[in-house]
Amino acid sequence: xxxxxxxxxxxxxxxxxxxxxxxxxxxxxxxxxxxxxxxxxxxxxxxxxxxxxxxxxxxxxxxxxxxxxxxxxxxxxxxxxxxxxxxxxxxxxxxxxxxxxxxxxxxxxxxxxxxxxxxxxxxxxxxxxxxxxxxxxxxxxxxxxxxxxxxxxxxxxxxxxxxxxxxxxxxxxxxxxxxxxxxxxxxxxxxxxxxxxxxxxxxxxxxxxxxxxxxxxxxxxxxxxxxxxxxxxxxxxxxxxxxxxxxxxxxxxxxxxxxxxxxxxxxxxxxxxxxxxxxxxxxxxxxxxxxxxxxxxxxxxxxxxxxxxxxxxxxxxxxxxxxxxxxxxxxxxxxxxxxxxxxxxxxxxxxxxxxxxxxxxxxxxxxxxxxxxxxxxxxxxxxxxxxxxxxxxxxxxxxxxxxxxxxxxxxxxxxxxxxxxxxxxxxxxxxxxxxxxxxxx
Amino acid sequence: xxxxxxxxxxxxxxxxxxxxxxxxxxxxxxxxxxxxxxxxxxxxxxxxxxxxxxxxxxxxxxxxxxxxxxxxxxxxxxxxxxxxxxxxxxxxxxxxxxxxxxxxxxxxxxxxxxxxxxxxxxxxxxxxxxxxxxxxxxxxxxxxxxxxxxxxxxxxxxxxxxxxxxxxxxxxxxxxxxxxxxxxxxxxxxxxxxxxxxxxxxxxxxxxxxxxxxxxxxxxxxxxxxxxxxxxxxxxxxxxxxxxx
Numbered sequence: 001x002x003x004x005x006x007x008x009x010x011x012x013x014x015x016x017x018x019x020x021x022x023x024x025x026x027x028x029x030x031x032x033x034x035x036x037x038x039x040x041x042x043x044x045x046x047x048x049x050x051x052x053x054x055x056x057x058x059x060x061x062x063x064x065x066x067x068x069x070x071x072x073x074x075x076x077x078x079x080x081x082x083x084x085x086x087x088x089x090x091x092x093x094x095x096x097x098x099x100x101x102x103x104x105x106x107x108x109x110x111x112x113x114x115x116x117x118x119x120x121x122x123x124x125x126x127x128x129x130x131x132x133x134x135x136x137x138x139x140x141x142x143x144x145x146x147x148x149x150x151x152x153x154x155x156x157x158x159x160x161x162x163x164x165x166x167x168x169x170x171x172x173x174x175x176x177x178x179x180x181x182x183x184x185x186x187x188x189x190x191x192x193x194x195x196x197x198x199x200x201x202x203x204x205x206x207x208x209x210x211x212x213x214x215x216x217x218x219x220x221x222x223x224x225x226x227x228x229x230x231x232x233x234x235x236x237x238x239x240x241x242x243x244x245x246x247x248x249x250x251x252x253x254x255x256x257x258x259x260x261x262x263x264x265x266x267x268x269x270x271x272x273x274x275x276x277x278x279x280x281x282x283x284x285x286x287x288x289x290x291x292x293x294x295x296x297x298x299x300x301x302x303x304x305x306x307x308x309x310x311x312x313x314x315x316x317x318x319x320x321x322x323x324x325x326x327x328x329x330x331x332x333x334x335x336x337x338x339x340x341x342x343x344x345x346x347x348x349x350x351x352x353x354x355x356x357x358x359x360x361x362x363x364x365x366x367x368x369x370x371x372x373x374x375x376x377x378x379x380x381x382x383x384x385x386x387x388x389x390x391x392x393x394x395x396x397x398x399x400x401x402x403x404x405x406x407x408x409x410x411x412x413x414x415x416x417x418x419x420x421x422x423x424x425x426x427x428x429x430x431x432x433x434x435x436x437x438x439x440x441x
Numbered sequence: 442x443x444x445x446x447x448x449x450x451x452x453x454x455x456x457x458x459x460x461x462x463x464x465x466x467x468x469x470x471x472x473x474x475x476x477x478x479x480x481x482x483x484x485x486x487x488x489x490x491x492x493x494x495x496x497x498x499x500x501x502x503x504x505x506x507x508x509x510x511x512x513x514x515x516x517x518x519x520x521x522x523x524x525x526x527x528x529x530x531x532x533x534x535x536x537x538x539x540x541x542x543x544x545x546x547x548x549x550x551x552x553x554x555x556x557x558x559x560x561x562x563x564x565x566x567x568x569x570x571x572x573x574x575x576x577x578x579x580x581x582x583x584x585x586x587x588x589x590x591x592x593x594x595x596x597x598x599x600x601x602x603x604x605x606x607x608x609x610x611x612x613x614x615x616x617x618x619x620x621x622x623x624x625x626x627x628x629x630x631x632x633x634x635x636x637x638x639x640x641x642x643x644x645x646x647x648x649x650x651x652x653x654x655x656x657x658x659x660x661x662x663x664x665x666x667x668x669x670x671x672x673x674x675x676x677x678x679x680x681x682x683x684x685x686x
Contacts, residue, residue: 073647074649074650077648077649082657083664083679085664086679087679117539117540246568249568249622250622251568260594262594267597372539373538373541375541375570375590377570377590377592377599386570386571386590388571388590390575398575399575401574401575407629408626410625440648
C-alpha cells in the first residue's frame with residue numbers, strides 16, 4: 001500500500017491540504033518544502049523610513065526572496081486638483097507647488113506654461129522671465145537629485161552621504177530663499193512670468209555655488225563610486241530595461257539609465273532649452289548603479305545650464321506687459337512685514353483710476369482664460385511632468401490634472417523587485433525616487 | 442455676507458442659458474461656464490444690486506477642424522485612417538486647438554484605436570503619457586470624458602484621444618493591455634470620476650480609501666470643508682464663499 005493512502009493531498013486556493021489520518025507524519029513532511037513553501041506576507045509602511053514618505057508595500061516573501069509586491073498609495077492624497085477648481089488661476093501656483101515638494105519649481109513652471117498656452121500668451125513671456133525659470137528649474141533639479149543621492153545612500157547604509165547631500169541642498173535652498181522668499185512651496189513662477197526679479201546677491205551666491213558644487217560632486221564620487229558595499233548594493237539591482245520602462249510609462253533618469261536618451265528638454269523643448277548647451281547622460285545597464293551615475297551626471301549638466309542662464313540674464317521685465325494678467329510685481333517688504341509695492345500703491349491710489357480698477361479686478365476676481373484644453377509636459381527630476389488643464393472661460397481652472405512622474409514610475413516597482421531579495425526592494429524603490437506628495441497629490 | 446445655509450436656488454437671477462456645445466450628441470466642445478454662464482459673483486442668495494447678475498458671457502466655441510489641419514496632424518490622421526478600417530465610424534470629431542490635435546473617439550473603440558496608434562509603423566505612439574478624467578456636467582449628456590495623451594518618441598509627436606461616457610453607463614474598454622502604464626491612471630480616473638474600465642486587471646480605488654463613497658472629482662461632488670473663525674468673523678469653506686466666477 002502506498003503511503004499516500006494515509007494522507008491524501010489536494011490542491012486548494014490556499015495551497016496544498018493534507019488530510020491526515022495519523023501515523024503518517026513522514027509523508028506529510030516530505031510533501032512540503034519547509035524552506036520554499038513558507039510564504040509570509042510583510043506589510044512595509046506606510047510609516048517606514050525608507051519609503052520616502054507614506055508609501056505602503058505589501059510583500060509576499062519566501063525566505064528573503066520577494067515573490068509578490070504590491071504598492072499601496074494614497075496616504076498623502078490632499079485633493080489639490082479638486083481644490084484648485086475653487087481658486088482663481090493665479091492661486092493655482094500656490095497649490096501645485098505643494099505637490100512634489102522636492103521639485104516645487106517644476107510643478108509651478110509646468111502649470112504656468114499650461115495656463116499661458118491656454119491664454120495664448122507664450123510669445124509674450126519675457127526673455128528674462130524664461131531665463132529665470134530655466135535657472136530656477138535647474139537649481140531645483142540639483143537640489144532634488146541631491147536629496148535623492150542623500151536618502152538613497154542612507155537607506156543603503158551610507159549615513160555620511162546623507163549629511164553631505166542635505167548640506168549642499170541647503171545651499172540651494174538658501175538661494176531659493178534669497179530669490180523667492182521661501183525655501184520650499186515658493187509660488188514663484190506665476191502665469192505670465194515670475195513673481196519677483198532675481199536680486200543681485202542671489203546671482204553672487206549662485207556663482208559661488210557653481211564654484212563649490214563640482215568639488216563636492218567629486219567628493220561624493222570618491223566616497224561612493226568605488227565603494228565595494230555601494231557597488232554590491234546597486235549593480236545589477238532593480239534592473240528595468242528600456243522596453244519595460246516604456247510599457248510602464250517610466251520616464252526620467254530611470255529610462256535614461258536603461259539607455260534611451262529621452263529628455264523632453266532635448267526632444268520636445270520648452271522655455272528655450274534648445275538654445276542651451278548641455279548633454280543628456282545615459283547608461284546602459286538599467287540598474288540602480290546606472291541611475292546613480294545618470295543622476296550625478298545630470299547634476300553636472302544642470303550646473304552647466306545654470307551657468308549659461310546666469311550669463312544670459314539681461315535686465316528687463318519679468319512679467320508680461322498685459323496689465324490684465326500681470327500681477328503687480330516688484331514687491332518690497334513693508335513695515336508690516338508684508339510684501340508691498342509702494343510705487344504701485346501710490347499709482348493706484350493717487351494717479352490712475354483705471355489702474356485701481358484693474359488691480360481690484362485682478363486681485364479679487366482674477367483673469368479669465370479662454371475655454372479649451374491643453375497638455376504641457378516638462379522634464380522634471382523624476383521624469384515627464386505633465387499638466388492637463390481645462391478652462392471653461394472663467395476665472396478658475398475647470399480641471400487641472402497632473403501627470404506625476406512619481407505616480408506613474410511607482411508602477412514599475414513590482415517589475416523591479418519581484419524575484420529579488422527584500423533588501424533590494426529598498427534600493428529599487430529608492431532608485432525610482434518617488435515623492436509621495438507628488439504621487440498622491 | 443449671508444450664511445451659506447440661507448441661499449436659495451434662484452435669487453431673482455435669470456434662468457441658466459444652455460452653454461455652447463450642450464448638444465448631447467457630439468462630445469462637448471466646452472465645459473459649462475460656471476453656473477451656466479450666469480452672473481458674475483457666483484452668489485445665488487443675496488441680492489446682487491450691482492447689475493452684473495444678468496450678464497451672460499458669449500462663449501467662444503471650439504469647432505471641429507477642417508483639413509488641412511496643419512503640421513503633422515494631417516499625417517497622423519491619414520496614417521490612422523489607412524491603418525484602421527473603422528476610422529470613419531470610430532472617430533467622432535477632429536479638433537485642432539492651440540496647436541494640439543484631439544481625436545474624439547467612440548468609447549467602445551478606444552482600445553482598438555490605441556492598439557493601432559501604438560503598433561502602426563507610421564504612427565508609433567509608444568508612450569501613453571497621461572490618462573485623465575474631466576466631468577462636463579451640464580454641457581454634455583455623456584458628461585464623463587477620459588483624455589489620453591499619446592507621445593510618439595520616434596516621430597516626436599503628441600496626440601490627444603478623448604472619449605465620453607454617460608454617468609449612467611460609464612463603461613469603456615481598458616487600454617491596459619496596450620499600454621500597461623494605464624493601470625494606475627485608469628484606477629485614478631475610476632476613483633475620482635467613477636468611469637469603469639472594462640478589462641482592467643484590478644479596478645479598485647487608488648487615492649481615496651477603499652470604503653469611500655462617491656467620486657470626489659465629479660462636479661456635483663462638494664468640495665467640503667468647515668467654516669473657520671478668524672478674528673471673530675466666520676469664514677465659510679471655499680466652495681461656499683461669495684466670489685467671482
